Amino acid sequence: MTIHLPFSLLLVLLSAGCLASCSDGERDATPEGSSSGGGAASGANSGGGTGATIPGTTGSAGGAGGGTAASGTAASGTIASGATSGSGGAEAVAPGIVKLSEGKLAESGLTVVSYGGYLNGESFQQDAIVSFGGYQYTAFWNTNRNVVLARRQLPASAGGAAGAWQKFDFKDYRLSADDAHNTISLGIAPGDGTLHLAFDHHGSTLHYRRSVTGLLTDPEGTAWAAASFSAVSSALVGSTTVTLVTYPRFVTEPGGNKLLLSARIGESGSGDEHLWEYDTTAHAWSALGEYIEGTDASINAYLHGLAYTRGGARLHAAWCWRDTPNATTNHDLLYVYSDDHGRTWQNDAGEKVATTGASFVTRSTPGLSVWAIGQNRGLINQEHMAVDASGRVHVLLSHLPDAEADDANFTSARARSEFFHYVREPGGTWARHGLGLRAIENFRGKLAISSTENVYAILPDLRIAGASPSDGYATWTLLDAADSGRFFSDPLIDAARLETSDELTVYYPERGSVNIWGLEYALQ
16 A cells, blocks of 8 residues: 655654653652552453454444444554545645654552552543643652652654653652542643642642742753742632642643633532633732532533633533432533633523623533433543634543443443544534444543644544544544553543644553553654
8 A cells, every 4th residue: 555644744754763762761759668559550451342453454443333433444653645625724634643652751650540540641630741842741640659740852843852851759748549530730821931730639628839930931941840849739819728629620821821720629429610810920820710510409510621722712611410429420511612711601502601700600501511411321521622723622422322221330331332522613513423442441532633633532542543624523543553451541642732743642651560651643
């Protein structure tokens, strides 16, 4: 078969060498006494298996499960050929992915298993790995139960070699619980060059740190060390302690002068979503207030994502409701958007439905549900949402296909669940397409978008599938499953890096190991 590659991608392949160093540079902190904060993961964790074809073969990629089944070549590293015209201002090309290299970003990652996964590698970490100003930043819990921060310099041009990871840990704080909710999220505030961390939360008092100004904008002139960060704080505004915190998410506002923080305040099945905003001129947070109400109705919203249109100023939120602490009561795909950075919210039809801090999105708010998904459908909460430059909203969900009967046993339902892509066109119409690939237990995937507006699903067990805008993303093709069996928990991605290049970094813990890998791909 003749393979046609864009010239820029040819350069990447010819010069790639080792985009990510296979050595780990400076070792992160070694364990004190014990090599693991709890039991290490062991054994296969298939949870119903996958419908993926074996790399190097051709054919269907599993059962259709409602929507269009993925089919075609599943050869690892193959770039599909045959450009077609498409929408969104970019010429449509068939999805393609090339694995360039891989390297360890951690050699002492905590291997405690909780809720079926590791504390490093959970889909609701927004973000665990993020790029800014020519550097890539990441965080993880080490076996000493300390937060480790790491950075490396990215290559100046495609195919160059990245720098070694530089690491330090915060020895003044130790993880409070063996709980997979208690992850680490990073926030970038370009306006004053600060890096923000929120960590160790499950209905907890806030744990927050902020760097000195200029850490990100003057990386060579500012010490990469724990001393460049504040002590742990439980307050954002004044001395007011923030309590009952879970799932903190940072979102950089367009222009970089402000940073949003969203978090659930409450508990599973009864919680509210709140927003705060950091101003880089004042170097201070303000409380915008509650925007999704759940406690009054004894429900809570589980966000699949909170993100701006790529290159735009519209803020989008997608979620499912949960009616009780039991995951089997997850239901529906809900959606709102904001054109004023979270102050007011519109439903899918463009009707104003809420004002943050005053009148909230609630269960009874009209026009929220954009796709009915019943309870007892194995719907996993907090999968992923991403928005392309044309304003299309892409949501990755996994749940039972239509042909499967309701199942009130969540574990049983997940064993028969599959992945689906939901897409909202800028005009407001939604469509759903099946990927034809099975879910794996309670693990969740991510969506990556290239400059051609192809969409890639980075799925558990490191299966990567792609679809194109040329047919409205109806046809999903399995592109790479060569690393199946190596990794554990949820794959995470550097979404910020994709905004400036078609280079994808996947952060993924190795199964039964302290190693966390950074895998590098070129997307078409």
